Amino acid sequence: MISLQTYLIISALVFIFGLIAVVNKKNAVGILMGVELILNSVNLNFIAFAKYVDLSIKGQIIAIFVIILAAAEAAVALAIVLNIYRYRSTIDVTTVDLMKN
Amino acid sequence: MVEIAVIIALLPLLAFVIQIFFGKRLPRQGDWVSIGAIVSGFGLSLYLFIQMLTRYDPGFVITESFTWIDLGSFKINLGIYLDNVSITMLMVVTIVSSLVHIYSMAYMEGDPRYSRFYAYLSLFSFSMLGLIIWDNLFGIYMMWELVGLCSYLLIGFWFEKDSASNAAKKAFITNRIGDFGFLFGLLIVVTAIGSFTLTDIAEGVASGKLSGGWLTAAGILLFCGAIGKSAQFPLHVWLPDAMEGPTPVSALIHAATMVAAGVYLVARLFFMLSLDAMIFISYIGAFTAIFASIIAVTQNDIKRVLAYSTVSQLGYMIMALGAGSFTAGFFHLVTHAMFKAGLFLGSGSVIHAMHHAMHKLDVHDDPNDIRLMGGFKDKMPTTYRTFLIYTLALSGIPFFSGFLSKDAILGGTLAFAVSQSNPIHYLLPVFGFAAAILTAFYMFRLVILTFHGEPQRKDLYENIHESPKTITIPLSILAVLSIFIFYTLPGINPFSAAHGWFEHLMAAPASAVAQFSGHPVVDISEHTAHSSHTLAMIISIIVALSGILTAFAIYYWKKMDVEALTEKMGVLYRLSYNKFYVDEIYEATVVRGLLMWNNLLSWFDNAIIDGLVNLTAWITRHTSALSGKFDNAVIDGMVNEIADITQGFGRQLRRVQTGQIQTYIFAAVVGAVVIILVRLV
Amino acid sequence: MEATEILFLIIAAITVISAAIVAFSNKIIYAAFSLLLTLFGFAALYVYLSADFIAVSQVMIYVGGILILILFGVLMTQRIYDVSVKSERNPVLPTLLTAIGSAVVLGLIIFKTPWRQVADSGYAPITERIGQAIMGDFLLPFEIASILLLAALIGSVFIARAEEKK
Numbered sequence: 001m002i003s004l005q006t007y008l009i010i011s012a013l014v015f016i017f018g019l020i021a022v023v024n025k026k027n028a029v030g031i032l033m034g035v036e037l038i039l040n041s042v043n044l045n046f047i048a049f050a051k052y053v054d055l056s057i058k059g060q061i062i063a064i065f066v067i068i069l070a071a072a073e074a075a076v077a078l079a080i081v082l083n084i085y086r087y088r089s090t091i092d093v094t095t096v097d098l099m100k101n
Numbered sequence: 102m103v104e105i106a107v108i109i110a111l112l113p114l115l116a117f118v119i120q121i122f123f124g125k126r127l128p129r130q131g132d133w134v135s136i137g138a139i140v141s142g143f144g145l146s147l148y149l150f151i152q153m154l155t156r157y158d159p160g161f162v163i164t165e166s167f168t169w170i171d172l173g174s175f176k177i178n179l180g181i182y183l184d185n186v187s188i189t190m191l192m193v194v195t196i197v198s199s200l201v202h203i204y205s206m207a208y209m210e211g212d213p214r215y216s217r218f219y220a221y222l223s224l225f226s227f228s229m230l231g232l233i234i235w236d237n238l239f240g241i242y243m244m245w246e247l248v249g250l251c252s253y254l255l256i257g258f259w260f261e262k263d264s265a266s267n268a269a270k271k272a273f274i275t276n277r278i279g280d281f282g283f284l285f286g287l288l289i290v291v292t293a294i295g296s297f298t299l300t301d302i303a304e305g306v307a308s309g310k311l312s313g314g315w316l317t318a319a320g321i322l323l324f325c326g327a328i329g330k331s332a333q334f335p336l337h338v339w340l341p342d343a344m345e346g347p348t349p350v351s352a353l354i355h356a357a358t359m360v361a362a363g364v365y366l367v368a369r370l371f372f373m374l375s376l377d378a379m380i381f382i383s384y385i386g387a388f389t390a391i392f393a394s395i396i397a398v399t400q401n402d403i404k405r406v407l408a409y410s411t412v413s414q415l416g417y418m419i420m421a422l423g424a425g426s427f428t429a430g431f432f433h434l435v436t437h438a439m440f441k442a443g444l445f446l447g448s449g450s451v452i453h454a455m456h457h458a459m460h461k462l463d464v465h466d467d468p469n470d471i472r473l474m475g476g477f478k479d480k481m482p483t484t485y486r487t488f489l490i491y492t493l494a495l496s497g498i499p500f501f502s503g504f505l506s507k508d509a510i511l512g513g514t515l516a517f518a519v520s521q522s523n524p525i526h527y528l529l530p531v532f533g534f535a536a537a538i539l540t541a542f543y544m545f546r547l548v549i550l551t552f553h554g555e556p557q558r559k560d561l562y563e564n565i566h567e568s569p570k571t572i573t574i575p576l577s578i579l580a581v582l583s584i585f586i587f588y589t590l591p592g593i594n595p596f597s598a599a600h601g602w603f604e605h606l607m608a609a610p611a612s613a614v615a616q617f618s619g620h621p622v623v624d625i626s627e628h629t630a631h632s633s634h635t636l637a638m639i640i641s642i643i644v645a646l647s648g649i650l651t652a653f654a655i656y657y658w659k660k661m662d663v664e665a666l667t668e669k670m671g672v673l674y675r676l677s678y679n680k681f682y683v684d685e686i687y688e689a690t691v692v693r694g695l696l697m698w699n700n701l702l703s704w705f706d707n708a709i710i711d712g713l714v715n716l717t718a719w720i721t722r723h724t725s726a727l728s729g730k731f732d733n734a735v736i737d738g739m740v741n742e743i744a745d746i747t748q749g750f751g752r753q754l755r756r757v758q759t760g761q762i763q764t765y766i767f768a769a770v771v772g773a774v775v776i777i778l779v780r781l782v
Numbered sequence: 783m784e785a786t787e788i789l790f791l792i793i794a795a796i797t798v799i800s801a802a803i804v805a806f807s808n809k810i811i812y813a814a815f816s817l818l819l820t821l822f823g824f825a826a827l828y829v830y831l832s833a834d835f836i837a838v839s840q841v842m843i844y845v846g847g848i849l850i851l852i853l854f855g856v857l858m859t860q861r862i863y864d865v866s867v868k869s870e871r872n873p874v875l876p877t878l879l880t881a882i883g884s885a886v887v888l889g890l891i892i893f894k895t896p897w898r899q900v901a902d903s904g905y906a907p908i909t910e911r912i913g914q915a916i917m918g919d920f921l922l923p924f925e926i927a928s929i930l931l932l933a934a935l936i937g938s939v940f941i942a943r944a945e946e947k948k
Binding site: 002004005006007008009010012013014015016017018019020021023024025026027028029030032033034036037040043044047048050051052053057058060061063064065067068069070071072073074075076078079080081082083085091094 | 802804813817824833836840844851859874884908912916931938942
Binding site: 019022023024031093094096097098099100 | 758759760761762763766767770
């Protein structure tokens, strides 16, 4: 019998790795991968709760919507990244600071 | 069964989709797709129809529905409602539609938009069949608009002609007025009862959720839709103009099916009509019947005569339904669909021949004008014979279908008048009989002027030929269907259909209004009905024969000079010839009125509103100048001081904004962690 | 321990470890491929949670769609032949702070909350129920999501297209 906590721990670990990737990497694509990790860990939580706590399929439905959002986010984000690369020949996010001050 | 009905309706839709996208690329421009769809629909309808006859059950109803929109308390159910009436209607529509499809092969041959024509015909067939089988007013309303759209498209099919595109617009706009009433009626019904489904409405009315004045209002408003679509007075003006469309279209849409949709709607709503609503409906119908037939007497365009005749016959049906003779009204719908479609197709055959003759001789005259015809009976024997049969049927001569149904209507209205205490209701049968004389008269005038007598134009006459088989065969089939025997079986009495399948199966639906109030809406005893029926039969035979004899006397034996007669009739003739100036009255009142109202509003805008605005502007400008000085000196000083302070703070705080997303994320996460820790620990 | 549980542990280990590689690898292409492993691992975990439909969707959308997109991104923005391309890093301290902070919070939540445990309800096909729910209670969000996807589609095409030559 696999308990709920097992899933939560897996999800927490992946979440933290995702967070590390987002905060630490300078490469925009790397950050994007971190975001995907975070979204996946959240999804795992939803589905685990749907099975163990809520006993309905609402969690799964929300997970589906999260996947949809992730797809939209990835498409738009990569389009932006490509555009930045075209204009600046780099995707180092620390150099992109148009909003500074 | 329900599946079959759905398939019957969907086949033409499929044909429409194929035609509209691929029509031009298919062999023969794809006419076989549309024809195949409607003919298979006819086969399936025939199957349903035979089942209905073998069942022989007047109370047969089958419904099936599903929830389409479910927004909590608001629900729309969609479904199919099949009973004897709708099965018969399916049969009528598919027969006429199939024959018109076949007929059009010859009539529309060589038209540059041949495939488009068939696409529209298929779309129309789909929407008409859908209208018949829906079980709820919402679906009927959708299809109602769709048939209106098809009518618009087909009237304006030759849109290069200004008259055709104007006629299409007129039909659409006039129908819109009636549909507005329909929509309001729909809203009343759905507000009071909360459902669009016919069975729910019947229950609601029976339990008194909708009663009294509101019920009457709902009935009359829903009937407004029928006034528009079935071209009843005062919205009849579009139908004669609709004759600008191709003749097969006139036969299908503007004679047999779409205009009958209004009658069908009234028949469907028969259960919820209160007595007041019924009397209103009946008078509209009766007035339309006599009014249109007076106009038909003097028209010279072969199709316009038939168009006014259609308006008048639709008035008959409406009058019968209003007088409580459900079966008679619906009966006339069916028989009329057959012979009127035939009349139009016959006139189309004549016009086709005229058109070709004119084309050959290179003359440009109106091929519809009966004053240019005459003596065609030897040149076009099949067309003549079938046309004569339809005319006899329409005039109400025994042994033809029209006699049975018209007689039933007149008997029904007479019985209604007898059963009502107010003697003024005798106007209804009087109008009916008067219209019957005129009908016989103008139809025989048409036949004599077209097919008998001396040819008016020798050159054209020489070049008239009988139409091809694809035209004459549909004519013959419809002529056979105008014989009484099809409607009286298993009885064979040519004078009464009382024991026939039709009168047995198409019993009037139980009135929900009567269920609520506890007494019948229209109380006609068995005895009254029977005696009125016999009386009406005798009168109507006399009336029809006298109409015919008059026509022969004037136009065949020339006992009277037509010119002199016209002179003598003077005002009446001019009124009739100019269609009682209804179009002109609308032009003068509605159109001119709107324009004047617009001019008035524009003057009001320019003179008064603008003047006020300018005055206000002047005052404001001077006040502003004054307050501007105050602003500069006092207010600005304070504001500048505040701005300086804010700017100072801003300069310091700006350093926080590094422009680095990751810094922000870091800050956000740390903040979230601190907040959660504070809550948890 | 049953075989399924052992398998579960293996899958969990693969998922977590490959996620760690995504986070710590300096070579962006390695990160992208281990992300593939992570995503597959998640799909397997969903199967354990009797979410068959989502597991399949995960494979199709994430692995088949998003990951490919990311790989495209890598290919188009890096000189991929040079495997030594390093992804540079920010200072370690903030990263460490966020990681430890969120680890503490998540740990507290996971172990302190008295989770209501329900008996394993076994595996049953779920696709039909999801279909019913999406076309029923969740119709409006579903429609909005479709509009969102359309907007994202058009938007990304608009952003990423080549400049028009004027």
